[in-house]
Amino acid sequence: MKQGRIGAIEGFTEGEVRRQASATLTIATPGQGFTDFTRSVVDFVRRSGLQDGLVSVFCRHTSASLTIQENADPDVQTDLMTALDGLAPRHAGDVHGAEGPGGSRKQTPYVHSAEGPDDMPGHIRTMLTDSSLSIPVVGGRLALGTWQGIYLIEHRDRPHRREIVLHVVGS
Amino acid sequence: MKQGRIGAIEGFTEGEVRRQASATLTIATPGQGFTDFTRSVVDFVRRSGLQDGLVSVFCRHTSASLTIQENADPDVQTDLMTALDGLAPRHAGDVHGAEGPGGSRKQTPYVHSAEGPDDMPGHIRTMLTDSSLSIPVVGGRLALGTWQGIYLIEHRDRPHRREIVLHVVGS
């Protein structure tokens, strides 16, 4: 496999680190789906007054999680959800060689099923995505790329109140 | 896809950042499975004396990894392991249209197989989960949710000694 060509380190800046700030954000989700809360993270960093540093985003749940994703075409979110549905479906998996009529397969349940059929897939999807993200702050701006947004992914069917904890350190 | 309703930034606090600490933790795993080491991270932060800041957890291996998961029902770990077994099985994949007798399929081996059939799946599972996690510390406590625990996932069959590096910055 061909490696990429790695350029020089550019735009090196250094300075003191003096301050930190933290806050909480609550997102009321309408059930399964993506919520872009980039603006809240930007607002939090602005309020801290820090120009350079590192902002961290933490999701306090195990059936909701974080990702940094494309913010331009909402169809991307539809396809991401379809992908998660395929990777961590409502049922644990196909029972092999056990096709029913019409090509449908018999499916095994999860062991952990007391909290509903959408709970265990939510834990798996959380494990495959992120509970924590860290993003550099450079010159008062998040170092996100043009097409990057910060998303909460709700994995449960019903509405939930989800808490995000923000932290920034810098100067 | 309906977005969630994003609340205001709450509980904003700020202050100086002055101190950091680091340490190492070794976990002797009995083979494939999950180990909850939240208490060790809590102890580390307590020992640092820091009340507010950010703690980072780093796993120094490529066939063991980290996740933040449900700490209530141990069945969740069973299902998470079943999910990882399905996503990164012992063999690279089905050879398409090549069903053997009894519905069993022919499977392709991984190219990297010299270290045993559990090694390459371990690398894939590490890539899909986490090598590093960062959790805010607020008022002397980790900002974990009620049901969140910090887990090491051992992906190899045999017992291993796994090293975790902890770092906290704050005041």
Place this chain on the structure above:
Amino acid sequence: MKQGRIGAIEGFTEGEVRRQASATLTIATPGQGFTDFTRSVVDFVRRSGLQDGLVSVFCRHTSASLTIQENADPDVQTDLMTALDGLAPRHAGDVHGAEGPGGSRKQTPYVHSAEGPDDMPGHIRTMLTDSSLSIPVVGGRLALGTWQGIYLIEHRDRPHRREIVLHVVGS
């Protein structure tokens, strides 16, 4: 599931935190594949002069991402890419019970397909791997394990210029 045996916290060190630094790195990728840029992160930390702290690595893209992986056998990268191909294939999925002649299955397209058949799989692969990593710095060295390297994963077919933002805080 048997838990591991958790050892004591060892090598606890603490001190002031005073300085931070940041920089950008550009990697010209030749298309799909892995690029080990550990040395650039090491160089960045050395240039900062910081002996103890936390270095964070951030990828500014949604169809390229980061992972910490085995740096010894290049075959691992081949198998990791095969795994990603299987988890997020060029097409959204099999249409169930719809086998064509010769065992081939009919496949559904992604909704988001305007940017080419390699774009949406790239977003899914980015979601399953990492956009940000944080690694402790101890005694002037990254706390990476012996076999760990820091990799950029290019998910697109064509060459791209990918920007990585580095940040370190410590003393």
